Each structure stands twice: as C-alpha cells, then as structure tokens.
Amino acid sequence: MQTVLEAISDPTRRKILELLKRSELSVGELNEHFDISGASMSHHLNKLKAAHLVIPRRQGQSIYYSINTSVFEDAAQYVIEFFQAQGAKKNEQS
Amino acid sequence: MQTVLEAISDPTRRKILELLKRSELSVGELNEHFDISGASMSHHLNKLKAAHLVIPRRQGQSIYYSINTSVFEDAAQYVIEFFQAQGAKKNEQS
DNA sequence: TAGATAATTAGAGCATTGTCTAAATATCTA
DNA sequence: TAGATATTTAGACAATGCTCTAATTATCTA
Numbered sequence: 001m002q003t004v005l006e007a008i009s010d011p012t013r014r015k016i017l018e019l020l021k022r023s024e025l026s027v028g029e030l031n032e033h034f035d036i037s038g039a040s041m042s043h044h045l046n047k048l049k050a051a052h053l054v055i056p057r058r059q060g061q062s063i064y065y066s067i068n069t070s071v072f073e074d075a076a077q078y079v080i081e082f083f084q085a086q087g088a089k090k091n092e093q094s
Numbered sequence: 095m096q097t098v099l100e101a102i103s104d105p106t107r108r109k110i111l112e113l114l115k116r117s118e119l120s121v122g123e124l125n126e127h128f129d130i131s132g133a134s135m136s137h138h139l140n141k142l143k144a145a146h147l148v149i150p151r152r153q154g155q156s157i158y159y160s161i162n163t164s165v166f167e168d169a170a171q172y173v174i175e176f177f178q179a180q181g182a183k184k185n186e187q188s
Numbered sequence: 189t190a191g192a193t194a195a196t197t198a199g200a201g202c203a204t205t206g207t208c209t210a211a212a213t214a215t216c217t218a
Numbered sequence: 219t220a221g222a223t224a225t226t227t228a229g230a231c232a233a234t235g236c237t238c239t240a241a242t243t244a245t246c247t248a
Contacts, residue, residue, distance in 0.1 A: 002105060005099075005102060005103045005108075006103050008099060008103075008176075009099045009100050009102075009103035010235090010236085011096060012236090014099075014176070017176075018176075026194080026195095027194070027195060027196090028193095028194065028195085036236085036237075036238090037237075037238060037239080038194080038195065038196085039195090039196075039197080039198095039237080039238070039239080039240095040236065040237055040238075041195090042195065042196050042197080043196095043235085043236070043237080044236085045195095045196095046196085047235095058195095058244085058245085060194090060245065060246065061192095061193055061194045061195080061244075061245050061246060062193095062194060062195085062245095063194075063195065063196095072177060073177070075177065076173075076174070076177030076178065079170075079173045079174075079177065080170065080173070080174055080177075082102070082108070082111075082112075083166060083167070083169060083170030083173065083174075084170060104205090104206085106206090120224080120225095121224070121225060121226090122223095122224065122225085130206085130207075130208090131207075131208060131209080132224080132225065132226085133207080133208070133209080133210095133225090133226075133227080133228095134206065134207055134208075135225090136225065136226050136227080137205090137206070137207080137226095138206085139225095139226095140226085141205095152214085152215085152225095154215065154216065154224090155214075155215045155216060155222095155223055155224045155225080156215095156223095156224060156225085157224075157225065157226095
C-alpha cells in the first residue's frame with residue numbers, strides 16, 4: 001500500500017491514471033498529454049508498475065498500458081477506510 | 095489536495111493521523127509512539143498543518159493536536175472519487 | 189539485414205525529504 | 219526573575235525523486 005500511496009502523490013502519475021481510466025494507451029499516446037521526455041514518462045510508468053497500478057501489454061513496437069483494476073480497487077478500499085474511520089469517530093462522539 | 099496526498103504518503107504521518115483520529119494528543123504524547131526526535135515530529139506536524147489536516151491548540155506548555163475534520167472529509171471525498179471513477183468505467187463496459 | 193520507430197535504461201544534475209543535534213522560543217512554577 | 223519543561227526552528231547530512239540527454243533494447247518493414 002505504501003508504494004500505491006507514493007504513486008498517487010505525484011500529479012503527473014495521477015494524470016496518467018486518469019487518462020488510463022478512460023482507455024488503454026501506448027507510452028507515446030500518453031506522452032502527448034505531457035511536457036516531459038519519454039525517459040521521464042518511463043520513470044513514472046515504472047513507479048506505477050512497481051505499485052501494480054498499471055499493466056503493460058506489448059503490441060508490435062508499442063507498449064500499451066492499462067489500469068490494474070483489482071489493485072486500483074484495493075487501494076480505493078484502503079484509502080476510503082483510512083479516511084472514513086474519522087467519520088466513525090464523529091458518530092461515536094455525537 | 096496535492097499537499098494532502100503528499101502528507102498521507104508518509105507512513106509516520108499516517109500513523110500520526112490514526113492516533114489523532116482516536117483522541118487529541120500533545121506533541122510529547124504523540125512522540126511516545128515513535129522512535130524519532132522531537133524535531134522530526136515537529137517536521138511531520140508542520141507538513142500535516144500545511145495540508146490543514148491537523149489543528150494545534152496550546153494548553154500551558156503543551157500543544158495539543160487534533161484532526162481537522164472538514165479537510166479530512168474533503169480529502170476523503172476527493173480520493174474516493176478519484177478511485178471510483180474506475181468503477182464507473184467498469185460499469186460502462188459491462 | 190539495415191534502417192526506422194517505440195520504449196527503457198544509464199548516468200548525471202538539482203531539488204526535496206526525513207533525519208539528527210543544537211539553539212531558540214514560549215510557558216509554567218518556585 | 220531563574221530554572222525547568224515543551225515545542226519549534228536552524229542548519230547540516232544522506233537518501234530519494236524528477237528531470238534531462240545519450241545509449242541500449244525490441245520490434246517492424248523495406
């Protein structure tokens with residue numbers, strides 16, 4: 001979970017995830033949405049891969065990335081619970 | 095929101111928040127739960143303050159910190175939406 | 189097989205982060 | 219007012235992160 005939270009703490013990587021939520025994209029297609037080098041894009045994709053948030057699929061010369069739904073949902077669950085515990089505390093007090 | 099996500103990407107700060115969700119604590123009381131110096135604890139509390147996730151209250155020589163509920167809930171909402179959009183996409187596809 | 193294209197890896201530069209000790213600030217109490 | 223206690227700030231240090239260009243790897247195609 002640590003790698004997931006670090007992964008989504010960077011704005012570029014959150015934007016990558018937002019784009020991939022809409023559709024699978026190649027590295028080149030992804031990079032059209034940013035002002036960074038291909039090497040930097042690879043760096044961010046490596047972090048997302050390390051957190052198992054994305055999955056690469058080679059097709060010819062291109063590599064297409066897509067969201068790893070199961071990890072994405074696990075992360076959602078963790079973060080939601082982390083924050084909602086406060087709501088629970090509030091109810092206890094009232 | 096950026097500062098909030100960076101704030102919760104650190105394990106020490108998440109643990110601080112978990113402790114404060116249960117009850118307001120002074121810096122010294124908080125620090126008993128960690129193996130770091132008081133200066134490091136101050137550093138983390140500064141980050142949490144910068145994200146408006148916690149609120150300090152001086153009482154005598156001690157400073158008590160508590161969760162800033164409204165920001166905490168805003169952050170929850172943001173993160174939930176960020177992750178749940180993927181669920182929405184899944185439904186579209188099915 | 190060469191050359192072109194797509195992506196990753198290597199290596200360096202610079203900023204940021206988390207840690208520490210020491211010094212400074214704020215408050216209490218004798 | 220002095221000394222003690224609680225916390226923050228200053229300054230330094232090592233590790234990590236994001237960026238770049240250049241080189242490397244993998245694939246396709248003529």
